Amino acid sequence: MEGRPADDAELFLRAQRGSVDAYEEIVQRYQQVAFRTAYVITRSAAEAEESTQEAFVKAYRALGRFRAGAEPRPWILRIVANEARNRVRSAGRRQQLELRLAEGFRPGDAAPSPEAAAIASEERQRLLLLINQLDEDDRLVISSRYFLELSSEETAAALGIPEGTVKSRLSRALARLRARVEEAATSA
Amino acid sequence: MPELSELEQQLRALAAEIEWPATPALGGAVRRRITSTTPRSYARPWYERRWAMAAAAALLIAALLVAYTPTRNAIADFLNLHTSINRTNVLPTPSPLPPGPLGQRLGLGNRVTLATARAGVKWAIVLPSGLGQPDEVYLQSPLSGPPQGEVTLVYGSRPGMPVSGETGVSLLITEVRGNVSETFFGKIIGPGTTIEEVIVGGHRGWWISGHPHAFFFTGTDGEIRDETLRLATNTLIIDDGGTIVRIEGDLTKQQALDLATSLS
Numbered sequence: 001m002e003g004r005p006a007d008d009a010e011l012f013l014r015a016q017r018g019s020v021d022a023y024e025e026i027v028q029r030y031q032q033v034a035f036r037t038a039y040v041i042t043r044s045a046a047e048a049e050e051s052t053q054e055a056f057v058k059a060y061r062a063l064g065r066f067r068a069g070a071e072p073r074p075w076i077l078r079i080v081a082n083e084a085r086n087r088v089r090s091a092g093r094r095q096q097l098e099l100r101l102a103e104g105f106r107p108g109d110a111a112p113s114p115e116a117a118a119i120a121s122e123e124r125q126r127l128l129l130l131i132n133q134l135d136e137d138d139r140l141v142i143s144s145r146y147f148l149e150l151s152s153e154e155t156a157a158a159l160g161i162p163e164g165t166v167k168s169r170l171s172r173a174l175a176r177l178r179a180r181v182e183e184a185a186t187s188a
Numbered sequence: 189m190p191e192l193s194e195l196e197q198q199l200r201a202l203a204a205e206i207e208w209p210a211t212p213a214l215g216g217a218v219r220r221r222i223t224s225t226t227p228r229s230y231a232r233p234w235y236e237r238r239w240a241m242a243a244a245a246a247l248l249i250a251a252l253l254v255a256y257t258p259t260r261n262a263i264a265d266f267l268n269l270h271t272s273i274n275r276t277n278v279l280p281t282p283s284p285l286p287p288g289p290l291g292q293r294l295g296l297g298n299r300v301t302l303a304t305a306r307a308g309v310k311w312a313i314v315l316p317s318g319l320g321q322p323d324e325v326y327l328q329s330p331l332s333g334p335p336q337g338e339v340t341l342v343y344g345s346r347p348g349m350p351v352s353g354e355t356g357v358s359l360l361i362t363e364v365r366g367n368v369s370e371t372f373f374g375k376i377i378g379p380g381t382t383i384e385e386v387i388v389g390g391h392r393g394w395w396i397s398g399h400p401h402a403f404f405f406t407g408t409d410g411e412i413r414d415e416t417l418r419l420a421t422n423t424l425i426i427d428d429g430g431t432i433v434r435i436e437g438d439l440t441k442q443q444a445l446d447l448a449t450s451l452s
Binding site: 020023024025027028031032035036039045048049052053056057060061062063064065123124127128142146147149174177178181 | 195196198199200201202203205206208209211212213214215216217218219221222223367368369405406
């Protein structure tokens with residue numbers, strides 16, 4: 001290996017042939033998006049960590065079913081999301097933890113005036129609050145597409161719905177969010 | 189009032205500011221878990237299986253009875269073990285096959301008719317054309333085998349197919365619901381054994397030539413299972429839309445592919 005990182009397809013092939021090193025590399029590459037997907041579903045960092053780890057073990061056992069040439073991300077995310085949903089179901093309760101904004105400015109942002117920054121931050125907080133108050137289906141599809149930045153195929157895999165349903169569900173979720181934004185603006 | 193596109197822009201901008209919990213490093217933990225368990229251990233431990241507990245209890249009772257001298261003598265008398273045996277110089281008729289029914293010797297399950305096997309499983313059993321009906325059919329029940337059972341078709345002797353000296357049969361075709369676990373192919377490749385991926389009638393398959401002894405697949409319950417290949421000879425495995433068909437025999441690759449293509 002002359003320093004060229006193996007692409008995902010190559011890693012999956014090697015893992016399918018029994019290379020644990022290759023599979024560990026796969027885990028490292030996908031653990032962030034997998035963990036965050038599980039976090040959006042479980043709303044708990046601990047549950048997300050456990051379900052992600054479990055999902056990676058299950059995915060290893062199921063490597064034989066991964067078709068050569070298929071996209072690995074949706075395949076992994078489907079297993080992770082299933083595991084996360086099962087945990088939520090078996091826990092029989094909903095975590096109260098909600099998505100929050102990080103403190104401070106984003107790197108690369110021009111420093112705004114303190115007043116402008118406070119207003120912008122407040123607007124973003126309000127928008128995130130409205131998203132957290134949406135129905136589960138709406139919250140998940142918006143979080144998957146915009147916060148996790150999943151593709152349509154990956155969103156379908158994560159939500160366990162057909163890819164053709166993602167667009168319509170997202171459209172309806174955005175319409176409902178927009179209505180809430182408008183409602184909040186008029187009542188402010 | 190933001191337009192939809194403006195709302196989407198705001199959402200995109202928000203993505204960079206979400207406070208995510210720190211992503212745990214899972215590589216090491218996952219590696220430890222997958223390397224510390226063998227495929228067998230994915231199934232429930234032996235001591236959790238009722239039949240194993242019953243068998244262990246029966247063995248223990250039998251051992252205690254045999255250890256007790258009066259009982260041992262009673263058993264020996266009953267079995268007539270104290271009778272002396274007169275040996276004769278007449279050699280027995282040579283028999284290349286070990287005694288006992290084939291299914292029992294090879295652990296194939298219960299011998300049934302093809303109709304019973306068809307009624308006993310949820311999938312459509314496929315047969316190769318040109319070989320006639322199988323000579324024997326065995327059904328492994330879910331209690332002692334895979335979750336949806338397993339069917340083995342035995343073809344004793346067919347033109348152009350050598351008969352195994354160990355089993356006395358030319359061909360075994362085994363059918364089971366599940367998915368082929370390519371992950372474990374490494375475990376069945378020994379010296380002189382090669383695996384080649386093939387496509388048969390649009391289905392993926394693997395031609396394993398040499399002396400493979402085991403085969404791994406994922407059952408419908410998600411558990412990894414390993415099975416002994418009975419003939420330990422060339423084997424063609426086909427993933428026929430969720431049914432794994434295994435063709436074992438001392439066949440050439442072309443013979444095996446022709447048989448697989450004729451399955452219906």
